[in-house]
Amino acid sequence: MNKQTILVTGGAGYIGSHACVELLQAGFEVVVVDNLANSKLESLDRVRQITGQNVRFYQADIRDKSALTAVFNQHDIHTVIHFAGLKAVGESCQQPLHYYHNNVYGTLVLLEVMAEANIKQLVFSSSATVYGESDSPQYSEHFPLGPINPYGRSKAMIEDILRDLAAADSINQSSSPWKMALLRYFNPIGAHESGLIGEDPNGIPNNLMPYVSQVAIGKLPRVSIFGDDYPTRDGTGVRDYIHVVDLVKGHIKAIDTLQGDAFRQGGCKAYNLGVGRGCSVLEIINTFEKVTGRKVPYNISPRRAGDLAECYANPELALKELQWQAEKNLEAMVADAWRWQSMNPDGYVR
Numbered sequence: 137m138n139k140q141t142i143l144v145t146g147g148a149g150y151i152g153s154h155a156c157v158e159l160l161q162a163g164f165e166v167v168v169v170d171n172l173a174n175s176k177l178e179s180l181d182r183v184r185q186i187t188g189q190n191v192r193f194y195q196a197d198i199r200d201k202s203a204l205t206a207v208f209n210q211h212d213i214h215t216v217i218h219f220a221g222l223k224a225v226g227e228s229c230q231q232p233l234h235y236y237h238n239n240v241y242g243t244l245v246l247l248e249v250m251a252e253a254n255i256k257q258l259v260f261s262s263s264a265t266v267y268g269e270s271d272s273p274q275y276s277e278h279f280p281l282g283p284i285n286p287y288g289r290s291k292a293m294i295e296d297i298l299r300d301l302a303a304a305d306s307i308n309q310s311s312s313p314w315k316m317a318l319l320r321y322f323n324p325i326g327a328h329e330s331g332l333i334g335e336d337p338n339g340i341p342n343n344l345m346p347y348v349s350q351v352a353i354g355k356l357p358r359v360s361i362f363g364d365d366y367p368t369r370d371g372t373g374v375r376d377y378i379h380v381v382d383l384v385k386g387h388i389k390a391i392d393t394l395q396g397d398a399f400r401q402g403g404c405k406a407y408n409l410g411v412g413r414g415c416s417v418l419e420i421i422n423t424f425e426k427v428t429g430r431k432v433p434y435n436i437s438p439r440r441a442g443d444l445a446e447c448y449a450n451p452e453l454a455l456k457e458l459q460w461q462a463e464k465n466l467e468a469m470v471a472d473a474w475r476w477q478s479m480n481p482d483g484y485v486r
Protein backbone atom coordinates (compact mmCIF):
# COMPACT_ATOMS: atom_id res chain seq x y z
CA MET A 137 0.00 0.00 0.00
CA ASN A 138 1.19 3.55 -0.75
CA LYS A 139 2.14 5.65 2.21
CA GLN A 140 -0.30 8.41 3.12
CA THR A 141 1.11 11.91 2.79
CA ILE A 142 0.60 14.42 5.59
CA LEU A 143 1.12 18.14 5.01
CA VAL A 144 2.53 19.69 8.17
CA THR A 145 2.27 23.48 8.21
CA GLY A 146 4.74 24.99 10.68
CA GLY A 147 6.64 21.70 10.62
CA ALA A 148 10.04 23.27 11.34
CA GLY A 149 8.82 24.62 14.69
CA TYR A 150 8.94 23.15 18.17
CA ILE A 151 5.85 20.94 18.10
CA GLY A 152 5.88 20.51 14.31
CA SER A 153 9.39 19.03 14.23
CA HIS A 154 8.42 16.48 16.90
CA ALA A 155 5.31 15.67 14.86
CA CYS A 156 7.48 15.07 11.77
CA VAL A 157 9.51 12.46 13.70
CA GLU A 158 6.46 10.59 14.97
CA LEU A 159 4.71 10.73 11.57
CA LEU A 160 7.77 9.38 9.72
CA GLN A 161 8.21 6.65 12.33
CA ALA A 162 4.51 5.76 11.99
CA GLY A 163 5.00 5.24 8.23
CA PHE A 164 3.63 8.48 6.75
CA GLU A 165 5.24 10.62 4.05
CA VAL A 166 5.70 14.17 5.35
CA VAL A 167 5.57 17.46 3.45
CA VAL A 168 6.41 20.59 5.44
CA VAL A 169 5.42 24.18 4.61
CA ASP A 170 7.04 26.75 6.89
CA ASN A 171 8.16 30.33 6.32
CA LEU A 172 10.82 29.97 9.07
CA ALA A 173 9.42 33.06 10.82
CA ASN A 174 10.05 31.39 14.18
CA SER A 175 12.22 28.39 13.37
CA LYS A 176 15.38 27.20 11.66
CA LEU A 177 15.85 24.66 8.92
CA GLU A 178 18.33 22.75 11.07
CA SER A 179 15.36 21.31 12.97
CA LEU A 180 14.45 19.30 9.88
CA ASP A 181 18.05 18.10 9.41
CA ARG A 182 17.80 16.80 12.95
CA VAL A 183 14.50 15.08 12.12
CA ARG A 184 16.42 13.28 9.37
CA GLN A 185 19.18 12.32 11.81
CA ILE A 186 16.63 10.81 14.20
CA THR A 187 14.52 8.96 11.66
CA GLY A 188 16.88 8.29 8.76
CA GLN A 189 14.12 9.68 6.53
CA ASN A 190 13.57 12.95 4.69
CA VAL A 191 10.65 15.30 4.74
CA ARG A 192 9.86 17.41 1.66
CA PHE A 193 10.34 21.01 2.70
CA TYR A 194 8.84 24.13 1.13
CA GLN A 195 9.85 27.50 2.51
CA ALA A 196 6.59 29.34 1.99
CA ASP A 197 4.06 31.41 3.86
CA ILE A 198 0.63 29.84 4.23
CA ARG A 199 -0.83 33.22 3.19
CA ASP A 200 0.78 32.77 -0.24
CA LYS A 201 -2.05 31.05 -2.07
CA SER A 202 -0.17 30.23 -5.25
CA ALA A 203 2.76 28.70 -3.34
CA LEU A 204 0.38 26.60 -1.28
CA THR A 205 -1.61 25.55 -4.35
CA ALA A 206 1.62 24.43 -6.01
CA VAL A 207 2.37 22.18 -3.00
CA PHE A 208 -1.08 20.60 -3.21
CA ASN A 209 -0.60 20.07 -6.97
CA GLN A 210 2.78 18.45 -6.40
CA HIS A 211 1.73 15.98 -3.69
CA ASP A 212 -1.18 13.65 -3.06
CA ILE A 213 -1.99 15.12 0.36
CA HIS A 214 -4.18 13.02 2.58
CA THR A 215 -4.46 15.13 5.76
CA VAL A 216 -3.18 18.51 6.89
CA ILE A 217 -1.82 19.09 10.39
CA HIS A 218 -1.90 22.86 10.83
CA PHE A 219 0.70 24.11 13.31
CA ALA A 220 1.74 27.29 11.46
CA GLY A 221 0.99 30.33 13.56
CA LEU A 222 2.44 32.99 15.80
CA LYS A 223 2.12 32.22 19.49
CA ALA A 224 3.57 34.92 21.76
CA VAL A 225 0.80 36.37 23.93
CA GLY A 226 2.59 39.66 24.76
CA GLU A 227 3.56 40.28 21.15
CA SER A 228 -0.03 39.61 20.07
CA CYS A 229 -1.19 42.43 22.37
CA GLN A 230 1.35 44.80 20.76
CA GLN A 231 0.71 43.68 17.17
CA PRO A 232 -2.86 42.38 16.98
CA LEU A 233 -3.23 42.97 13.23
CA HIS A 234 -0.10 40.97 12.53
CA TYR A 235 -1.42 38.08 14.63
CA TYR A 236 -4.89 38.07 13.08
CA HIS A 237 -3.42 38.36 9.59
CA ASN A 238 -0.95 35.56 10.12
CA ASN A 239 -3.08 33.16 12.11
CA VAL A 240 -6.66 33.80 10.94
CA TYR A 241 -6.11 34.95 7.35
CA GLY A 242 -3.35 32.35 6.94
CA THR A 243 -5.79 29.64 7.97
CA LEU A 244 -8.45 30.98 5.59
CA VAL A 245 -6.02 30.73 2.67
CA LEU A 246 -5.06 27.20 3.71
CA LEU A 247 -8.72 26.18 3.92
CA GLU A 248 -9.48 27.68 0.48
CA VAL A 249 -6.61 25.78 -1.08
CA MET A 250 -7.67 22.57 0.67
CA ALA A 251 -11.27 23.02 -0.53
CA GLU A 252 -10.09 23.62 -4.10
CA ALA A 253 -7.97 20.46 -3.93
CA ASN A 254 -10.85 18.59 -2.25
CA ILE A 255 -8.61 17.65 0.70
CA LYS A 256 -10.86 18.06 3.71
CA GLN A 257 -9.17 16.31 6.59
CA LEU A 258 -7.55 18.66 9.11
CA VAL A 259 -5.94 18.49 12.54
CA PHE A 260 -5.68 21.99 14.02
CA SER A 261 -3.39 23.27 16.81
CA SER A 262 -5.70 25.02 19.19
CA SER A 263 -4.91 25.94 22.78
CA ALA A 264 -6.32 25.78 26.28
CA THR A 265 -6.05 29.54 26.10
CA VAL A 266 -9.40 29.59 24.21
CA TYR A 267 -11.26 28.78 27.45
CA GLY A 268 -12.92 31.56 29.41
CA GLU A 269 -13.22 32.00 33.14
CA SER A 270 -14.54 28.99 34.94
CA ASP A 271 -15.45 27.92 38.47
CA SER A 272 -13.48 24.72 38.06
CA PRO A 273 -9.71 24.58 37.40
CA GLN A 274 -10.21 21.37 35.40
CA TYR A 275 -11.36 22.28 31.91
CA SER A 276 -13.65 20.12 29.77
CA GLU A 277 -14.31 20.72 26.10
CA HIS A 278 -17.88 21.95 26.65
CA PHE A 279 -16.75 24.77 28.98
CA PRO A 280 -17.45 28.27 27.64
CA LEU A 281 -14.81 29.93 25.50
CA GLY A 282 -13.53 33.42 26.28
CA PRO A 283 -9.91 34.11 25.45
CA ILE A 284 -8.47 37.34 26.84
CA ASN A 285 -5.73 38.31 24.37
CA PRO A 286 -5.39 38.59 20.57
CA TYR A 287 -3.38 35.34 20.31
CA GLY A 288 -6.08 33.40 22.13
CA ARG A 289 -8.82 35.13 20.16
CA SER A 290 -7.09 34.22 16.89
CA LYS A 291 -7.31 30.55 17.94
CA ALA A 292 -10.96 30.89 19.00
CA MET A 293 -11.81 32.62 15.69
CA ILE A 294 -10.20 29.79 13.74
CA GLU A 295 -12.15 27.26 15.81
CA ASP A 296 -15.37 29.14 14.89
CA ILE A 297 -14.45 29.14 11.21
CA LEU A 298 -13.82 25.39 11.28
CA ARG A 299 -17.12 24.71 13.07
CA ASP A 300 -18.92 26.87 10.47
CA LEU A 301 -17.36 24.83 7.68
CA ALA A 302 -18.60 21.59 9.21
CA ALA A 303 -22.06 23.11 9.74
CA ALA A 304 -22.19 24.22 6.09
CA ASP A 305 -21.48 20.65 5.02
CA SER A 306 -24.55 19.38 6.82
CA ILE A 307 -26.74 22.09 5.24
CA ASN A 308 -25.32 21.41 1.78
CA GLN A 309 -25.32 17.62 2.34
CA SER A 310 -21.81 17.57 0.95
CA SER A 311 -20.65 14.26 -0.48
CA SER A 312 -17.08 14.85 0.74
CA PRO A 313 -17.50 16.59 4.08
CA TRP A 314 -14.84 18.25 6.21
CA LYS A 315 -13.37 16.11 8.98
CA MET A 316 -11.61 18.20 11.58
CA ALA A 317 -10.07 17.72 15.00
CA LEU A 318 -9.33 20.83 17.08
CA LEU A 319 -6.66 19.86 19.56
CA ARG A 320 -6.52 22.15 22.59
CA TYR A 321 -3.02 21.86 23.98
CA PHE A 322 -2.33 22.56 27.62
CA ASN A 323 1.38 23.29 28.34
CA PRO A 324 3.72 21.35 26.04
CA ILE A 325 7.25 21.01 27.42
CA GLY A 326 10.20 18.62 27.06
CA ALA A 327 11.95 17.45 23.95
CA HIS A 328 12.67 14.34 21.91
CA GLU A 329 14.67 11.91 24.04
CA SER A 330 17.58 12.03 21.56
CA GLY A 331 18.24 15.65 22.60
CA LEU A 332 18.45 16.54 18.90
CA ILE A 333 15.22 18.55 18.63
CA GLY A 334 13.54 20.77 21.19
CA GLU A 335 12.15 24.22 21.92
CA ASP A 336 14.35 27.05 20.62
CA PRO A 337 12.78 30.33 21.70
CA ASN A 338 13.97 33.63 20.24
CA GLY A 339 15.49 35.91 22.86
CA ILE A 340 14.40 35.66 26.47
CA PRO A 341 11.77 32.93 26.85
CA ASN A 342 8.22 33.86 27.90
CA ASN A 343 7.26 30.40 29.04
CA LEU A 344 8.32 28.78 32.27
CA MET A 345 10.13 25.64 31.16
CA PRO A 346 12.59 27.17 28.65
CA TYR A 347 13.21 29.95 31.17
CA VAL A 348 14.08 27.45 33.92
CA SER A 349 16.38 25.55 31.52
CA GLN A 350 18.24 28.74 30.61
CA VAL A 351 18.69 29.60 34.30
CA ALA A 352 20.00 26.10 35.02
CA ILE A 353 22.57 26.38 32.24
CA GLY A 354 23.67 29.83 33.44
CA LYS A 355 22.35 31.99 30.57
CA LEU A 356 19.89 33.78 32.86
CA PRO A 357 20.48 34.60 36.54
CA ARG A 358 17.23 33.50 38.17
CA VAL A 359 13.60 32.62 37.57
CA SER A 360 11.01 35.22 38.53
CA ILE A 361 8.06 33.36 39.98
CA PHE A 362 5.00 35.36 38.96
CA GLY A 363 3.08 35.39 42.24
CA ASP A 364 3.13 33.17 45.33
CA ASP A 365 -0.21 34.28 46.73
CA TYR A 366 -2.57 32.34 44.46
CA PRO A 367 -5.15 30.08 46.11
CA THR A 368 -3.13 26.97 45.16
CA ARG A 369 -1.33 24.36 47.29
CA ASP A 370 1.91 26.39 47.53
CA GLY A 371 0.66 29.78 46.30
CA THR A 372 2.28 29.55 42.84
CA GLY A 373 0.43 29.04 39.54
CA VAL A 374 -0.65 25.52 38.58
CA ARG A 375 -0.64 24.22 34.99
CA ASP A 376 -0.99 20.95 33.11
CA TYR A 377 2.47 20.26 31.63
CA ILE A 378 2.51 17.65 28.89
CA HIS A 379 5.49 16.03 27.15
CA VAL A 380 5.70 17.25 23.56
CA VAL A 381 6.15 13.68 22.26
CA ASP A 382 2.95 12.56 24.02
CA LEU A 383 1.24 15.61 22.54
CA VAL A 384 2.24 14.84 18.95
CA LYS A 385 1.19 11.20 19.34
CA GLY A 386 -2.28 12.62 20.00
CA HIS A 387 -2.20 14.05 16.46
CA ILE A 388 -1.59 10.64 14.93
CA LYS A 389 -4.47 9.23 16.96
CA ALA A 390 -6.60 12.12 15.68
CA ILE A 391 -5.75 11.24 12.06
CA ASP A 392 -6.84 7.65 12.72
CA THR A 393 -10.07 8.82 14.33
CA LEU A 394 -10.92 11.18 11.47
CA GLN A 395 -10.68 8.23 9.09
CA GLY A 396 -12.97 6.05 11.19
CA ASP A 397 -16.71 5.59 11.64
CA ALA A 398 -17.17 8.46 14.07
CA PHE A 399 -16.34 10.98 11.33
CA ARG A 400 -17.90 9.12 8.38
CA GLN A 401 -20.48 11.92 7.94
CA GLY A 402 -17.82 14.58 8.59
CA GLY A 403 -17.65 16.88 11.60
CA CYS A 404 -15.52 19.15 13.68
CA LYS A 405 -14.69 18.29 17.26
CA ALA A 406 -12.45 19.73 19.97
CA TYR A 407 -10.27 17.56 22.22
CA ASN A 408 -8.15 18.58 25.19
CA LEU A 409 -4.59 17.29 25.07
CA GLY A 410 -3.26 17.40 28.60
CA VAL A 411 -2.17 15.04 31.34
CA GLY A 412 -5.15 15.85 33.56
CA ARG A 413 -3.07 16.92 36.57
CA GLY A 414 -1.75 20.27 37.64
CA CYS A 415 1.77 21.08 38.73
CA SER A 416 2.92 24.31 40.42
CA VAL A 417 5.80 26.59 39.46
CA LEU A 418 7.67 25.57 42.62
CA GLU A 419 7.12 21.88 41.84
CA ILE A 420 8.62 22.44 38.39
CA ILE A 421 11.68 24.16 39.85
CA ASN A 422 12.13 21.50 42.57
CA THR A 423 11.79 18.65 40.06
CA PHE A 424 14.24 20.38 37.75
CA GLU A 425 16.82 20.65 40.52
CA LYS A 426 16.29 17.03 41.55
CA VAL A 427 16.50 15.58 38.04
CA THR A 428 19.43 17.66 36.78
CA GLY A 429 21.41 18.25 39.95
CA ARG A 430 21.63 21.94 38.96
CA LYS A 431 20.63 24.87 41.14
CA VAL A 432 17.74 26.99 39.86
CA PRO A 433 17.79 30.29 41.78
CA TYR A 434 14.48 32.15 41.89
CA ASN A 435 12.76 35.14 43.40
CA ILE A 436 9.12 36.01 43.89
CA SER A 437 7.77 38.71 41.58
CA PRO A 438 4.31 40.22 41.15
CA ARG A 439 1.64 38.23 39.33
CA ARG A 440 1.73 38.39 35.51
CA ALA A 441 -1.33 40.09 34.00
CA GLY A 442 -3.76 37.63 32.48
CA ASP A 443 -2.52 34.56 34.39
CA LEU A 444 -4.95 32.13 35.96
CA ALA A 445 -4.24 30.56 39.35
CA GLU A 446 -4.85 27.02 38.20
CA CYS A 447 -5.67 25.36 34.89
CA TYR A 448 -5.52 21.69 33.90
CA ALA A 449 -7.26 19.42 31.44
CA ASN A 450 -10.04 16.97 31.71
CA PRO A 451 -8.53 14.59 29.11
CA GLU A 452 -11.31 11.95 29.21
CA LEU A 453 -12.77 12.75 25.79
CA ALA A 454 -9.41 12.22 24.07
CA LEU A 455 -9.07 8.89 25.88
CA LYS A 456 -12.57 7.78 24.90
CA GLU A 457 -12.66 8.96 21.28
CA LEU A 458 -9.00 9.21 20.19
CA GLN A 459 -7.76 6.30 22.35
CA TRP A 460 -5.00 8.62 23.48
CA GLN A 461 -3.57 9.51 26.84
CA ALA A 462 -0.34 11.08 28.00
CA GLU A 463 2.25 8.61 29.29
CA LYS A 464 5.37 10.49 30.32
CA ASN A 465 5.76 11.90 33.83
CA LEU A 466 7.22 15.21 34.94
CA GLU A 467 10.67 13.70 35.59
CA ALA A 468 10.85 12.52 31.97
CA MET A 469 9.68 15.92 30.69
CA VAL A 470 12.36 17.69 32.73
CA ALA A 471 15.13 15.20 31.87
CA ASP A 472 14.38 15.52 28.15
CA ALA A 473 14.14 19.34 28.29
CA TRP A 474 17.51 19.40 30.05
CA ARG A 475 19.16 17.01 27.59
CA TRP A 476 18.08 19.25 24.70
CA GLN A 477 19.25 22.40 26.53
CA SER A 478 22.63 20.99 27.53
CA MET A 479 23.36 19.43 24.13
CA ASN A 480 22.30 22.65 22.35
CA PRO A 481 23.07 25.54 24.70
CA ASP A 482 22.45 28.08 21.92
CA GLY A 483 19.58 26.20 20.30
CA TYR A 484 19.78 25.59 16.57
CA VAL A 485 22.66 27.42 14.97
CA ARG A 486 21.30 27.74 11.44
Ligand code: NAD
Pocket residue numbers: 145146147148149150151152169170171172173174175196197198199218219220221222223238242261262263264321322323324
Ligand atom coordinates in the same frame (compact mmCIF):
# COMPACT_ATOMS: atom_id res chain seq x y z
P1 NAD B 1 6.66 27.42 16.82
O1 NAD B 1 6.71 28.90 16.68
O2 NAD B 1 7.88 26.70 17.25
O3 NAD B 1 6.15 26.76 15.45
C1 NAD B 1 5.26 27.41 14.58
C2 NAD B 1 5.87 27.34 13.19
O4 NAD B 1 4.98 27.98 12.26
C3 NAD B 1 7.21 28.06 13.09
O5 NAD B 1 8.15 27.18 12.51
C4 NAD B 1 6.94 29.26 12.19
O6 NAD B 1 8.06 29.61 11.41
C5 NAD B 1 5.77 28.76 11.37
N1 NAD B 1 4.89 29.81 10.84
C6 NAD B 1 4.32 30.84 11.53
N2 NAD B 1 3.56 31.57 10.70
C7 NAD B 1 3.66 31.01 9.47
C8 NAD B 1 3.12 31.32 8.19
N3 NAD B 1 2.32 32.39 8.01
N4 NAD B 1 3.43 30.52 7.15
C9 NAD B 1 4.23 29.47 7.31
N5 NAD B 1 4.77 29.11 8.49
C10 NAD B 1 4.48 29.89 9.55
O7 NAD B 1 5.44 27.10 17.80
P2 NAD B 1 5.00 25.71 18.44
O8 NAD B 1 5.19 25.81 19.90
O9 NAD B 1 5.57 24.57 17.69
O10 NAD B 1 3.43 25.79 18.18
C11 NAD B 1 2.81 25.17 17.08
C12 NAD B 1 1.34 25.52 17.10
O11 NAD B 1 0.76 25.08 18.33
C13 NAD B 1 1.06 27.01 17.00
O12 NAD B 1 -0.08 27.20 16.18
C14 NAD B 1 0.76 27.40 18.42
O13 NAD B 1 -0.09 28.52 18.49
C15 NAD B 1 0.08 26.15 18.95
N6 NAD B 1 0.20 26.01 20.41
C16 NAD B 1 1.43 25.99 20.98
C17 NAD B 1 1.54 25.88 22.36
C18 NAD B 1 2.89 25.88 23.04
O14 NAD B 1 2.95 26.02 24.26
N7 NAD B 1 3.99 25.70 22.36
C19 NAD B 1 0.39 25.78 23.15
C20 NAD B 1 -0.86 25.79 22.52
C21 NAD B 1 -0.95 25.90 21.13
Ligand code: UD1
Pocket residue numbers: 223225226263264265287288322323324342343344345347359360361362363372373374375417440441442443
Ligand atom coordinates in the same frame (compact mmCIF):
# COMPACT_ATOMS: atom_id res chain seq x y z
C1 UD1 C 1 1.16 30.81 28.30
C2 UD1 C 1 0.21 31.70 27.55
C3 UD1 C 1 -0.79 30.85 26.81
C4 UD1 C 1 -0.08 29.85 25.91
C5 UD1 C 1 0.89 29.03 26.76
C6 UD1 C 1 1.70 28.07 25.96
C7 UD1 C 1 0.11 33.77 28.86
C8 UD1 C 1 -0.72 34.63 29.75
N1 UD1 C 1 -0.44 32.60 28.48
O1 UD1 C 1 0.42 30.02 29.20
O2 UD1 C 1 -1.65 31.66 26.05
O3 UD1 C 1 -1.02 28.99 25.28
O4 UD1 C 1 1.80 29.93 27.41
O5 UD1 C 1 2.53 28.73 25.06
O6 UD1 C 1 1.20 34.13 28.46
N2 UD1 C 1 5.75 31.60 35.18
C9 UD1 C 1 6.60 32.15 36.12
N3 UD1 C 1 7.76 32.72 35.67
C10 UD1 C 1 8.11 32.76 34.35
C11 UD1 C 1 7.24 32.19 33.40
C12 UD1 C 1 6.06 31.63 33.86
O7 UD1 C 1 6.32 32.12 37.32
O8 UD1 C 1 9.16 33.32 34.01
C13 UD1 C 1 4.51 30.92 35.65
C14 UD1 C 1 3.23 31.50 35.10
O9 UD1 C 1 2.74 32.52 35.94
C15 UD1 C 1 2.33 30.25 35.09
C16 UD1 C 1 3.30 29.10 34.80
O10 UD1 C 1 4.58 29.59 35.18
O11 UD1 C 1 1.75 30.05 36.36
C17 UD1 C 1 3.34 28.68 33.35
O12 UD1 C 1 3.58 29.82 32.54
P1 UD1 C 1 3.81 29.69 30.95
O13 UD1 C 1 4.82 28.66 30.67
O14 UD1 C 1 4.06 31.07 30.43
O15 UD1 C 1 2.42 29.12 30.43
P2 UD1 C 1 0.92 29.68 30.63
O16 UD1 C 1 0.90 30.95 31.40
O17 UD1 C 1 0.08 28.57 31.10
